[in-house]
Amino acid sequence: MCERKTDYAFEMACSNIRYGAGVTKEIGMDLQNMGARNVCLMTDRTLSQLPPVGVVLDSLTKHGVEYKIYEDVRVEPTDKSFKAAIDFAKQGHFDVYVAVGGGSVIDTCKAANLYASHPEAEFLDFVNAPIGKGKPITASLKPLIAVPTTAGTGSETTGVAIFDFENLKAKTGIANRALKPTLGMVDPLHTLHMPSRVAANSGFDVLCHALESFTALPYNLRSPCPSNPINRPAYQGSNPISDVWARHALKIVAKYLKRAVRDAGDVEARSSMHLASVFAGIGFGNAGVHLCHGMSYPIAGNVKTHRARGYNVEHPIVPHGLSVVLTSPAVFAFTANMCPERHLEAAQILGTDVSNIKKDDAGRVLADTLRSILYDLEVEDGLFAIGYTKEDIPSLVKGTIPQERVTKLSPRAHTEEDLTALFAASMKLY
Amino acid sequence: MCERKTDYAFEMACSNIRYGAGVTKEIGMDLQNMGARNVCLMTDRTLSQLPPVGVVLDSLTKHGVEYKIYEDVRVEPTDKSFKAAIDFAKQGHFDVYVAVGGGSVIDTCKAANLYASHPEAEFLDFVNAPIGKGKPITASLKPLIAVPTTAGTGSETTGVAIFDFENLKAKTGIANRALKPTLGMVDPLHTLHMPSRVAANSGFDVLCHALESFTALPYNLRSPCPSNPINRPAYQGSNPISDVWARHALKIVAKYLKRAVRDAGDVEARSSMHLASVFAGIGFGNAGVHLCHGMSYPIAGNVKTHRARGYNVEHPIVPHGLSVVLTSPAVFAFTANMCPERHLEAAQILGTDVSNIKKDDAGRVLADTLRSILYDLEVEDGLFAIGYTKEDIPSLVKGTIPQERVTKLSPRAHTEEDLTALFAASMKLY
Structure with a gap:
């Protein structure tokens, strides 16, 4: 076969x-x-x-x-x-x-x-x-x-x-x-019942679903080829259908995320983001996500005392969308060389003029675009701001290793040293 | 409810x-x-x-x-x-x-x-x-x-x-x-096994699936509202999800249809059109089609002696895609006033510069765009060329009336006189 x-x-x-x-x-x-x-x-x-x-x-x-x-x-x-x-x-x-x-x-x-x-x-x-x-x-x-x-x-x-x-x-x-x-x-x-921070963090999840599935390893470069179709994984890599969903979700995020966070009564913005979460879901549900999500799991799992703003819970948590987005500038700066056109296209959809940007700068430009969005939405300044220090990096890396199901869809192969560098670069964003 | x-x-x-x-x-x-x-x-x-x-x-x-x-x-x-x-x-x-x-x-x-x-x-x-x-x-x-x-x-x-x-x-x-x-x-x-005319006619079906679902009556203007969700029809009108599929399918048709028809060995073009048929199918399967499809059924059903080029069959037929596309210039000239922006956007995706076109001219411009595509692909010159005369129009109209399931999704309400005029305008295209 x-x-x-x-x-x-x-x-x-x-x-x-x-x-x-x-x-x-x-x-x-x-x-x-x-x-x-x-x-x-x-x-x-x-x-x-x-x-x-x-x-x-x-x-x-x-x-x-x-x-x-x-x-x-x-x-x-x-x-x-x-x-x-x-x-x-x-x-x-x-x-x-x-x-x-x-x-x-x-x-x-x-x-x-x-x-x-x-x-x-x-x-x-x-x-x-x-x-x-x-x-x-x-x-x-x-x-x-x-x-x-x-x-x-x-x-x-x-x-x-x-x-x-x-x-x-x-x-x-x-x-x-x-x-x-x-x-x-x-x-x-x-x-319309979501508190502002819940709208922000869940919007970041949409953003990263779209960005990660759009830049995931293409399905026809994923190996091994399953010996039986029943073994084809749910997360198969980027493909022409997931690309349609990812691009469309990104466009809606670019237009509506800030409005949805700022004004809970902005029905147009909030309902558009709701549809964007469906679109991005169909995309990543077939293509998969990669490093932001893989690294987010230990960021959330190792939480110490961080009390998330706007969440009515009695235990310390790092909300999922926040744990995902904090590493996104570092991650896309790291992966950009494998498919710079896609990183540039994403930056452009998110509002950056990329007409005079060289491919070599694709990672930096998308990372800057993301940092600017996070800053405007008053996101905590990196892992440090939610309670992590450099001493935590080894356990964050250790917690990422078993997330192979998603991290193997990164377009760029990576070592433990690479993960260490990505967590270090995510300690402070601005 | x-x-x-x-x-x-x-x-x-x-x-x-x-x-x-x-x-x-x-x-x-x-x-x-x-x-x-x-x-x-x-x-x-x-x-x-x-x-x-x-x-x-x-x-x-x-x-x-x-x-x-x-x-x-x-x-x-x-x-x-x-x-x-x-x-x-x-x-x-x-x-x-x-x-x-x-x-x-x-x-x-x-x-x-x-x-x-x-x-x-x-x-x-x-x-x-x-x-x-x-x-x-x-x-x-x-x-x-x-x-x-x-x-x-x-x-x-x-x-x-x-x-x-x-x-x-x-x-x-x-x-x-x-x-x-x-x-x-x-x-x-x-x-790759499709004869050239089969590639053309099936491509026209994709084109019309996309154009009709994109311009169909919006789902939230369709009435009546079903009293039970089980009665919501399969064809529900255009909606934000079908729009994504329709636009994307149109883009692929614009880029690849001519290549797919001209060269059976053009794997990129033929495989792209194959995916476009999937995309347009998902779109129209939820949104529906309208007048081109509704009017195509009697065009195919009343066939007299037309022998379709490139089809290995022993009976006279008007291939489905051909029966659909021959009325498309007249149909979109008729529907354009109800949603001129969408008609202009479709013309633009299909390659026409619409930057200086007024909304009032949207129908004419999309119709001209379609006629130009059909001419380039050597499509028969209207219903006359496949064996119909003006005397057949009453029976073509009569055969369209029962197609209410699709024709009611036309963005513009229509009478039997309108249908008569649409068939008459489709007798000759160039």
Whole structure:
């Protein structure tokens, strides 16, 4: 089959997406149409008091759909919080899952559905290798409707669920097309409830999904070529379809991110960013992400005392989008030489005049463009500002090594020394 | 639910798409992975002698997959040819379907799978209203892998199957998300077997899919708003996701269509057009098409003696793409006033300098752009050149009236007099 060493094909998969202001009001009818008799509704304690969950509950009640609610999802979930949700799902014998929240809620719900459908499985069975066993998913999962309330994760479109593996102090995840939600119900009115910093950080996640998938190793340079199509990974490298999504998401970020952060009532900006998160999600869900995301997992996992502005949680966290974007200037300065045209095109879409820029300067120019956006949006000045020092770099590097699933999609090969230099260059940004 | 009269939401659905040169060689492994024991392979008599089918047969044999082959698909299928394929499917009790061919083959295979899964149904039950009953599809269909060999139909991405209803002398179809193929396996090497006129006509189908979905009535102006989401039609009007696909497909058509027609060996051009057909298919599969397609059905259905150049068939036909594109200059001149910016943008993407064009001239400019492309590609000079006269216009109009499923997506409302004028204006192009 594969006379060539590198892959010669890519596959595009994504969830069905329904978009409209007020669309969540329909969810009770959808569940009725699906014949749902026992729905698991997952959310978190903050959201459970807010309109996005209220609208869903009203619709379920109105259409006589029976449900149980689980509101103990942890913001930035861990293996422990995943397991608690899985236990709830196993005991409930649910026939449909509904996740109302950001990436934390949707990812937790995917894991709960997966393990409840495979009651015999050990937790590590489906976790990505080399941390887990990365086993194939054989049972059919129950339908899952994802209702995203942040504009960042794209989790409503992907087969990925991410968590902090506490023993390792690093994030890892489960990635399999079988985890894709049946339907992503994207209601832009929900994003009007995001605090400003949540809008900023989830917007940075969109930005990095788009930039990383656009610059990822092309699918036909990824190796090895899988010996059976079932082994083609979810993250396959950049390809002509993911490029369309990435470019389009970048254009929306360039136009609307600042407005969405500054004014929670700017419906046009916030709903545009919501669609951008879908677009970037479909792109990276097929192409993958690389160094910003790979390095973000230990940045989030090793958090000491950082209290994220604008987040209503009782534990120290580095919000996902923040942990991703802080290394982005250093990362794209590092990767630019492998595909300078794409780095320049990204800088141009983000608003920089690149007409007289040489290819050799592509990395510097994109890095400067990103620094300028972060400065304008009052982002903390690098890893130092969120509590890290140079002494932490070895453990940050150590936590990045197991993230091979994503880091191997970097267009530029890298050593531990390179990672060390990238973390060092991200200590201070301005 | 729907306080508003017009729809407030749209849904994006599409098949999984796998793309790569040589990717069909894998199909035996995919079928093995799916546990297929009794595969129905559908194709037509021309293709059955060509490499695209040969590669599939080799792969099935190599992986020990049992199959039966049906090669009696009619190019431009009819209700009669659909029924013959349905009978074959019912008798075969197949567990997976594989369609290798253009839109005719893929659409026939969708219908065979549908009615074999609903053995009690009458043929008209699922045909679009008002010609058929447009009943909902309740049974689960068997998996269907579509392997397109032309670069036009986009049928590998959509839930639509089109046929000539011989009594009515007009095309109609079945449109339901349940018909979507499980996987579209897009192998650009297959398009190297297309004769030049097939490349041209299928390329015109891509062009019109993109132009019509880009200019279709916006989803949030379509009415009525469905009272239940299950009643939201497959064709929902233009929306921010279909716009991305339509614009991108137009760009590829502008760059590669002429090259793909002129030189069958131009792998870059032919494989780019193959991807463009996927992109346009995802776009129109969600947004819909309008007047060019609605008017094309009687143009094809009333064919008298026209023998299409480059087609190896024994009956008179007007190839689908040709029947669609011949009215396009008149149609877009007619619709332009409703969204002149989009008509100008389309003309610009197709290569016309629109910097000094007034909005009032948008229709004329796009029409001239299209006429110029058709002239360069040596397309027959209008309906007259394929055997129609002014005396035929009343029956062409009569055949368009039942195509309300698509014509209602025209951005501009129209009367029978308007349709008469559009056919008259399409009699001669140059």
